[in-house]
Amino acid sequence: MINWDNFYVFAAMSVCLWLTGAVFALRSSAKSKAAIGFTVAGILALGVFIAGLWIYLQRPPLRTMGETRLWYSFFMGVAGLLTYMCWKYRWILSFSTLLSTVFVIINLLKPEIHDQSLMPALQSVWFIPHVTVYMFSYSVLGCAFIMAVTGLVRHKEEYLLTADNLVYSGVAFLSIGMLLGSLWAKEAWGNYWSWDPKETWAVITWMGYLLYVHLRLFRKTGRKSLYVLLILSFLALQMCWYGVNYLPAARQSVHLYNRNN
Numbered sequence: 001m002i003n004w005d006n007f008y009v010f011a012a013m014s015v016c017l018w019l020t021g022a023v024f025a026l027r028s029s030a031k032s033k034a035a036i037g038f039t040v041a042g043i044l045a046l047g048v049f050i051a052g053l054w055i056y057l058q059r060p061p062l063r064t065m066g067e068t069r070l071w072y073s074f075f076m077g078v079a080g081l082l083t084y085m086c087w088k089y090r091w092i093l094s095f096s097t098l099l100s101t102v103f104v105i106i107n108l109l110k111p112e113i114h115d116q117s118l119m120p121a122l123q124s125v126w127f128i129p130h131v132t133v134y135m136f137s138y139s140v141l142g143c144a145f146i147m148a149v150t151g152l153v154r155h156k157e158e159y160l161l162t163a164d165n166l167v168y169s170g171v172a173f174l175s176i177g178m179l180l181g182s183l184w185a186k187e188a189w190g191n192y193w194s195w196d197p198k199e200t201w202a203v204i205t206w207m208g209y210l211l212y213v214h215l216r217l218f219r220k221t222g223r224k225s226l227y228v229l230l231i232l233s234f235l236a237l238q239m240c241w242y243g244v245n246y247l248p249a250a251r252q253s254v255h256l257y258n259r260n261n
Contacts, residue, residue, distance in 0.1 A: 002052025004111060010049035011104045017042030018077060018097040025084060025093045036085065039093060043077040050074060059118045062131040065242055066112040071132065073100040073107075075139035083143050087162050095146040126184035130177055137173035140166055141209070141237060148230035155223055163230060164216055171209045178202060197247055201240035208233030 002010075021038030028035065050070055053061045061067040080096020083089065144166035151159040181202075182192040193199060212229050215221050 001056055002049060003056045004053065006052075007049060007111075008108060010045055011108060014042040014046040014073075014077075015097070015101050015104060017045060018093070018100060022093040022097045025090050028090065031085065031088050035093060036081065039077060039081045039084075043074065043081070046070070046074050046077070060128050060131075062128065063118065063122060064112045065245070066107050066110070068131065068135060068241070069103040069107050071135040072138055072142075073103045075136045076100040076103075076142055079136075079139040079143045083162070083166070086165075087158070089162075091150070092143070092146065095150075096143065099142055099146075121188045124184055124187055126180050126187065130180040130184055133173050133180060134177040137170045137177055138237060138241060140173065141170035141234060144170060144230055145234035148227040148234075152224065152227045152231075155227075160216075160223060160226065163226075167209055167212055167230070171206070171213065174206060174209070178206065197244045198240060201236060201244055205233060205236040205240045208236050 017038050021035045021042065024032045024038060025035035050061060053067075053070075061070060076096050076099050080093050080100075083092045083096070144163045147159050147163040147166065151163070181199075185194065186192045208229065212226060212233065215226060215229070
């Protein structure tokens with residue numbers, strides 16, 4: 001039976017496979033089939049753990065912060081692989097592996113209690129699509145963040161073009177996630193929007209990326225400012241995801257699902 005006690009096995013397997021894929025990508029001047037194969041294997045290994053944990057808990061593993069980190073590591077691997085396959089950046093798998101590994105290590109160092117209980121507010125048809133769409137958008141925008149950091153260090157025009165496509169996709173999924181969340185909020189609490197701390201930071205994040213899209217479409221600013229805006233927007237995204245949990249106002253947040261209810 002797969003449960004949280006087995007996580008270290010699947011974590012080590014996934015990280016090793018991702019690292020091997022990243023090495024093959026760096027060593028090859030063209031798109032490497034070995035890099036793709038090892039990366040896919042790492043994604044599947046973590047996917048098997050998530051599926052097994054889902055069966056063990058008898059609920060989707062999306063409730064606690066640790067569980068969302070699992071999905072982020074999974075989708076970060078997917079987003080990095082898609083970016084590599086579309087634009088053939090040899091180094092992108094190294095950075096996506098680094099981000100995935102960071103969140104895997106956090107889960108290893110800070111295990112959480114993963115019980116089978118699911119509060120009434122989470123027993124909704126909107127629960128799974130809302131959270132998974134958000135996690136995928138976070139991972140795609142994470143790749144845009146990687147492009148921004150790389151572009152600040154050594155700019156190439158193609159980096160901005162790639163960041164554009166990643167932001168367009170990421171914002172589309174982010175918008176869908178917000179829409180699904182508002183429908184869920186109406187069902188659970190009677191209001192589509194309540195300016196909860198998490199909702200407020202979601203709007204800040206969304207507007208940051210929309211500002212980037214606006215500036216790119218109308219060519220209103222220089223490339224360094226665009227890279228900085230992407231980095232700041234990604235930091236706002238981190239605040240929206242887990243940073244709000246450490247704010248005093250978040251103690252009364254309806255989004256704090258990891259407490260006992």
